[in-house]
Amino acid sequence: xxxxxxxxxxxxxxxxxxxxxxxxxxxxxxxxxxxxxxxxxxxxxxxxxxxxxxxxxxxxxxxxxxxxxxxxxxxxxxxxxxxxxxxxxxxxxxxxxxxxxxxxxxxxxxxxxxxxxxxxxxxxxxxxxxxxxxxxxx
Amino acid sequence: xxxxxxxxxxxxxxxxxxxxxxxxxxxxxxxxxxxxxxxxxxxxxxxxxxxxxxxxxxxxxxxxxxxxxxxxxxxxxxxx
Numbered sequence: 001x002x003x004x005x006x007x008x009x010x011x012x013x014x015x016x017x018x019x020x021x022x023x024x025x026x027x028x029x030x031x032x033x034x035x036x037x038x039x040x041x042x043x044x045x046x047x048x049x050x051x052x053x054x055x056x057x058x059x060x061x062x063x064x065x066x067x068x069x070x071x072x073x074x075x076x077x078x079x080x081x082x083x084x085x086x087x088x089x090x091x092x093x094x095x096x097x098x099x100x101x102x103x104x105x106x107x108x109x110x111x112x113x114x115x116x117x118x119x120x121x122x123x124x125x126x127x128x129x130x131x132x133x134x135x136x137x138x
Numbered sequence: 139x140x141x142x143x144x145x146x147x148x149x150x151x152x153x154x155x156x157x158x159x160x161x162x163x164x165x166x167x168x169x170x171x172x173x174x175x176x177x178x179x180x181x182x183x184x185x186x187x188x189x190x191x192x193x194x195x196x197x198x199x200x201x202x203x204x205x206x207x208x209x210x211x212x213x214x215x216x217x218x
Contacts, residue, residue: 033218049217052146052210055194056217080217092218112218120191120210121217122147133148134216138186 001075002064006051006121008083011090020075020097029104031112033092035085045126049082049091052120056080059119067096067111071103078111080121091123139164141203143175144210149188152181153211162203168192169199175211186214 003019013032020028035047064076075097085091094111098104115121123134141160145153160174168190176182189212190197196212203209 050147050150051217052144052191052212055191055210058194116216116218118196118215119217120146120212120215122213123216124147133151133213135214136148136185136216 002061002068003075003077003079004057004060004064005079006053006056006060007079007081009081011079011081011093013090013093016077016079016093016095020077020095022074022097024099025074025097026099027101027104028095028097029101029108030096031092031094031108032090033112035087035089035091037087039125039127042127044087045128046087047085047091048124048126049080049085050122050124051080051082053082056120060115063111063114063118067107070110071098071107073098073103073107076107076111078115080115080119082121139166139203139205141171141205141207141209143171144208146210147213147216148185149182149211149213152179166203167199168197168201168203171203171209172199182211188213 060078077095079093081091096104096108144157191210191212192207
């Protein structure tokens with residue numbers, strides 16, 4: 001099962017876990033991204049996420065498919081939020097269910113690392129004295 | 139041919155719009171589009187990098203553009 005969502009709504013962590021649970025899996029690995037209150041010590045007020053939604057959904061599905069094929073996963077779920085998020089909010093949840101834990105851990109790590117490199121989603125950090133698009137400049 | 143170019147993230151701010159129209163000769167490639175965009179919007183050159191997506195896929199520089207393609211400027215991504 002592959003479940004990919006981009007939404008402005010609050011993500012429900014338990015619901016995501018329940019969606020990937022199945023009786024033939026020995027474990028679920030979950031990555032929960034959270035909004036940090038600072039970047040290199042500078043106070044972050046909020047983040048603003050923007051997606052090229054049609055392409056982002058396609059890229060996320062590609063990643064999920066790659067992971068399912070490589071690690072023989074039972075289920076992969078990737079949910080990502082857009083819009084304005086505050087400190088402590090959850091912009092991303094990745095949940096992976098597999099027969100054995102090694103596959104689940106490795107796949108989860110691959111999914112978040114690759115998402116950050118290839119999926120067309122952007123975040124802007126808003127500070128007290130300005131804002132910056134993360135990673136935009138060298 | 140006239141092509142509509144979508145812009146996201148910082149590219150949207152550089153263009154001052156969510157999209158723009160550009161004029162290129164028939165058979166133009168992604169590379170030629172990049173050169174044109176960098177000339178029209180020099181701030182694109184200051185980015186760490188940017189990619190061009192055609193019909194929702196990353197396109198290589200020799201990819202030939204067609205009228206009606208959905209074309210987007212993809213500045214460095216930062217999801218998660």
